Amino acid sequence: MQNHIMDARWLAPTEPSDKRCLEFFKDFKLDEDIESATLTASALGVYKAEINGKKVGDIALAPGRTSMRYTLMYQTYDITDLLKTKNHIVLTVAGGWKSLYPHEILFNPSLPSGECAVIASIDVEYSDGSTQTILTDCSWKMQYSKITMSDPYDGETYDATFVSPKPVDATPIMYPRCSLVPQINEPTREKETLKAVKYIKTPAGEDIVDFGQNLAGFIEFSCCGEKGHVFELECGETLDKDGNFYRGNYRKAKAKLTYISDGKKAKYKTSMAFFGFRYLRLTGWNGKVDIRDFSAVAVYSDMERTGYIETSDPDLNQLYSNIIWGQRSNFVDVPTDCPQRDEKLGWTGDAQVFCKCASLNYNTYNFFRKWLNDMRNDQRPAGAIPQVIPNNANWASPASSWSDACCIIPWTLYLIYGNRQILEENFQMMKSWAEYIIRTDDEYFSSEKQYGDWLSTDIPDTSYMKGGTNRRYMAMCASVKTLEIVTKTAEVLNVRGADFTEDADRIRKKIVDEFFDGNYHLKEKTQTAFVVAIDCRIWPEKNAEFAKELVRLVHENGDRISTGFVGTPYILHVLSSNGYSELAYTLLLQKKYPSWLYPLSKGATTMWEHWDGIKEDGSMWSDIMNSFNHYAYGAVGDWIYTVAAGINYDESEPGFRKITISPVTDSRISYLKASLITDYGLVSSEWKNEGKKTTYTIVIPDGTKASAIIEGKHHSLKPGTNTFVISR
Ligand code: BGC
Secondary structure (H helix, E strand, O other): OOOOOOHEEEEEEOOOOOOOOOOEEEEEOOOOOEEEOOOOOOOOEEEEEEEEEEEOOOOOOOOOOOOOOEEEEEEEEEEEEOOOOEEEEEEEOOOHHHHHOOHHHHOOOOOOOOOOOEEEEEEEEEEEOOOOEEEEEOEEEEEEOOOEEEEEEOOOEOOOOOOOOOOOOOEEEEOOOOEEEEEOOOOOOEEEEEEEEEEEOOOOOOEEEEEEEEEEEEEEEEOOEEEEEEEEEEEEEOOOOOOOEOOHHHOOOOOOOEEEOOOOOOOOHHHHHEEEEEEEEEEOOOOOOOOHHHHEEEEOOOOEEOOOEEEEEHHHHHHHHHHHHHHHHHHHOOEEOOOOOOOOOHHHHHHHHHHHHHHEEEEHHHHHHHHHHHHHHHHHOOOOOOOOOOOOOOOOOOOOOOHHHHHHHHHHHHHOOOHHHHHHHHHHHHHHHHHHHHHHHHHOOOOOOOOOOOOOOOOOOOOOOOOOOHHHHHHHHHHHHHHHHHHHHHHHHHHOOOOOOOOOHHHHHHHHHEEOOOOEEEEEHHHHEEEEEEHOOOOOOOOOHHHOOOOOOOOOOEEEEEOOOOOOOHHHHHHOOOOHHHHHHHHHHHOOOOOHHHHHHHOOOOOOOOOOOOOOOOOOOOOOOOOOHHHHHHHHHHHHHHHHEEEEEOOOOOOOOOOEEEEOOOOOOOOEEEEEEEEOEEEEEEEEEEEEEEEEEEOOOOOOOEEOOOOEEEEOOEEEEEEEEEOO
């Protein structure tokens, strides 16, 4: 049945709602004999719908988060079973992500600021074929909700004692500045529910509950207080070194749930804002805490889980779990840097480095496809890609490795899912970005906005966050890679006029002129400098020399990494592809700071933003930027899938139509298994070391061409299970 949302009017309050939630409602009558009925709705902000007292659908945080000056999504729900002849519908709306935008970008400037708005249609079909439509219009009423505060950073306040003043007529407004489109990606839903695992009375005397897992989502709790009693639940990700509650790293975000009791026993779950947390500090319980009263509900985009990794090493398994929870926490409709502090932003660089691992863990095709739609909308007329998408703050300047997400992500999705559509949709954006790089050249490479190897540890003072590798050098290397991706994309799409090979070569030459000495040795002496030289194919003939230098630097650093956001995703890859797999494993298994496993010694259950978010002496890196739920370094997961387990697509027939399995074992691990659900079916690769024997078990789906390289020897693989036993 067709919906009529395009005929409906936007409804908004006439006065600033000031972070309050609003309820737009209407009573309506229907005939009997309803065959089917749908509700189609959207909001500028966040909405939820109830019909006759029952929640409509199971989507959380609808209508989702987009670049809302251009696009808003709408959702269509089957409401046949909720309807009677006499009905009451309530649409509750909060400002949500809209609050991040300057008012005039979204609204007619004459409207009061702090607005949120809603639009809906109810479409009914009767058994005789006749239809009826109810639209949002001036016949609806509006009142304030008992949710008296909702904010993406500050949280939610529910006042059970609140009685709204008399409802007023809802006001239809003109809201011309964006288009309404149907849901593009999997909606955000409530997923895992975790019960609190521990009650802690801290040395400071505070009441804390611990969920044992850092995550993003809703808080649910039961309480019983006298009328007017205030319960407060504040979020934290970790305790400090004395075991006290710590929330300095949330910066300005209050991240607090406040519940004002009406004197009745109640069970409450937040619904209009989500939180990033592992711990809750409780105020108002006076020590009488029953952990059974508290749950944390993970909320994220409902993508299909496709990848699994399991090994004999409990630390590696915990690392993998931290990667998965990092993804869950930061895939709430938009790929975000972190889910807790006053950011929760779609930082392009973070998404780019994690995209491959994320797309093996889950089917992210629709998720990223939607975000790339926002990126295309937010691309500046001259081709620059802002560093944050949706670009709510109206930032203009691009940065290498961040803006390059516009090329790396479509290309990665194409290789993993084999669908050209993602390249077709984004090619124009990719090409304009390539042209921007070429046109602005030195001005762009040397821009102060370049982040370099963000947060690397190769400088004495790690508070200088842009790392120890020359930023102009890094920008040029990243651009070479981007130009090659755009050239390859044009080849796949058979488009002329987008061959950037000469431009890439010109930049390579510039790199050699500026950053190599008279003997053609790279002058930059950091791990990341050599990693990107190899990964971005700056001088492929010299890869062996670069790798050797990299190995020297790794040894010099006590077999530990010193890379940041840009070097980290590739360091193990460049080591293993140049004959240093054993060292790659040493880095992966390293427990001393800086390493992937070090945070485990401090109780990490998600990936950290800084290698030393909590230092060895238990002190914090700093409050100014210290997220304990940043997925970027989780990129290492893709090395485990594609090198350790050796499951690889082939660029000539992407999407795992042609598969190469080339596992790399290590004697420090007795077994490792990775599996992937591809479009063709399950692919899995497992190896087991037992004494002098290694057993490889590989599962290949029908309809693919597959081969293996086992300890240097080539084998063809058949659909089903293939086993190889190698004895030494
Ligand atoms: C974010 C990062 C992001 C960076 C840009 C930070 O505040 O949390 O992850 O990429 O800014 O440098």
